[in-house]
Amino acid sequence: MIEGELSEEELVRYSRQIVLREVGGSGQLRLRAASVAVVGAGGLGSPVVLYLAAAGVGRLTIIDDDRVALDNLQRQVLHETAAVGEPKAHSARRRVAALNPEVSVRTVEQRLDGANAAGLLAGHDVVVDGSDNFSTKFAVNDACVRQGICAVVGGVIRYEGQVVVVPPGAPCYRCLFGEEPAAGLVPSCRAAGVLGAVAGMVGCLQASEALRHLLGTGDAQGGRVLLLDALRPRLRAVPFPRDPGCPACAGAEVTATR
């Protein structure tokens, strides 16, 4: 049970979700007390940051070392044309302040990697990865598994996307993908292209899964990957097992796997 009560303004602002049986006043207090790190303020991170802020997640850490570029704006809806050249973390913080001043935002203008991930991610309830490379995703996964933090890892290219939720104790991102692919083997959005709205769908799935984890609602989230094909279109949840030899999670305590 989270202590505290909601203000009149909060009751109005969040009324459409407080009315949901699975949220209510207690769920809203849980969101207000929650801390979420978002890795990457780009095509996936944009809807994640916007929807988590709009939903009243109390503390957001936005980790991004990049600056807004003109060719980002087709999908990175956090940022405006006037922000071209500005650090994405700054642009994101300004947008969140305008959307919901109740949310506390901490910005980190660093590139997350295996060396700094544990320190940057410690203390969060959920980490949402919207980075554009496997090296960052593996670093996020490994740090979250070690620290018992729920990771929500997303990826998108062309018209396809995927979301892997790794709650504490569940099979992890490394169980699914094994070793990090060699640089150049995986096509990038720069080379292969991506429809902005598809990135938006994947980011919204990540935001929804993060909120679901914080609220403790719906089906268990571990051990499956959500696959989106926006051309057909269809969304599938495909189960995957733990890799008994996984260097990240084999032997990890199997406790709550929601």
Ligand SMILES: [Zn+2]
């Ligand atoms: Zn694993």
